[in-house]
Amino acid sequence: MSGQLYLGLDLGGTKIAAGVVSGSGKLFSLVRVATPAHGVRSDLRALFDAAQATLAAARIGWPKVKAVGVGVPGAVDPRTETVWAPNLPGWKSVPLRRLLERALGRPVFIEADRNVQAMAEAWLGAGKGASDLIFLTVGTGIGAGIISSGRVVSGSRRVGGAAGWIAVTDRWQPAFARLGSLEAQAAGPTMVRAARLALRTQKRGVLARLARADRKLTGETLVRAARQGDARARRILAEAGEHLGRGVASMVALLNPELVIIGGGLAEAGDWLLAPLRRAAKKWGQPLASRQVRIMRTRLGADIGVLGAARCAMLEMEREKKSNVDFPSNQAG
Structure with missing residues (x-):
């Protein structure tokens, strides 16, 4: 070596x-x-x-x-x-x-x-050769790595890209003070809580079976359930995708990137998350910027x-x- x-x-x-x-x-x-x-x-x-x-x-x-x-x-x-x-x-x-x-x-x-x-996307991934991109990670938390004109934008105190704090609703919730509006409504823990609530009223189906097999309910469980046709899992992912799309619309309007690349553990949901995200980003976005931007899942896994x-x-x-x-x-x- x-x-x-x-x-x-x-x-x-x-x-x-x-x-x-x-x-x-x-x-x-x-x-x-x-x-x-x-x-x-x-x-x-x-x-x-x-x-x-x-x-x-x-x-x-x-x-x-x-x-x-x-x-x-x-x-x-x-x-x-x-x-x-x-x-x-x-x-x-x-x-x-x-x-x-x-x-x-x-x-x-x-x-x-x-x-x-x-940085990884600009070096080896879908963003190779792109001078303006956003990498949006969706997992336990939500954050955005921003590259503008070939340079990482991190802000005066390197807090830039804290996308979880983008406001996507006008109805205040106490959790927003700790997590931010977008993260409190679309990150992995929120999806898991929504799934647990759904299982209280309906303990049958794919989601319930996988949760019992895994002995706990996780974001990975939710994604697998959606892939296997569970309507509740798909609905939870779609709602999160709608919130994420609103956040992406704001980022695209401000930064006008060539690419928005979605990563993190919940990106494994694929189009169950990305399709509603893309629809919302286009619906809420600046017309010119939202039409030309490409939104895709990371290839680096x-x-x-x-x-x-x-x-x-x-x-x-x-x-x-x-x-x-x-x-x-x-x-x-």
Whole structure:
């Protein structure tokens, strides 16, 4: 195994993924584990264990790793280099870069997961060659990685792309203060809650059978039920797609991208989610922008977070080598 190698870590609300990636985008190993979500210490241990396991799977040692990139489900404060992840208990002002560099002994670079996923799309995915795109991730939370004129847009405090806070209704709910309007109505946990409510009144059908077989109801269960013809699952996904489409309409009107790429765990629902999303985006959108934009599902699948985190580390190392004054996440492709 020759050439420069990077370690990509993808910290999610329910899963952690780690992989060894080459400078050309080849994935040599991939390890996935559950996110403990019991506090920062247990989550850090899981990150470290996943990193060690994926290096062992690739049969390389730490000296072969040039740098480590980490995608996190939240925001990174550029002044303090700390992480805020609202969907993970205890993740407020966590000095993740310092902690991981101490544990791993390699340069570590942290970025919001939505931004690293957009980087992956611009590098290897459907967005290759596109200068203006939005990557919308729909899972435990909702976020948007934005590339405009070939550069990642992350804002003055790197909170840009917090698409879950787009207002898609004028009826205030207390959950909006914690999650945002769009996320409270269209993210995975909301869909699961709606499915649980549906099962209270009707305990038969595909959704009920799969929930019993899985011993719990998850977003994956909901997607499988929709694929197998469950009307309730399809209705829940369609309602979420309608909300997402309104949010996408606002983003398209503001940014006029060539592409909107949908990813995250719920993107596996395919057209049960995307068809109502596209209809709503066109209905609510700015006429010119909404007609020309292409809305599609990611082609990179579940590997996108690891690939994007590794790409982030590559760009950071290039930036440091060139002593460029730009912020690390400004380049995308």
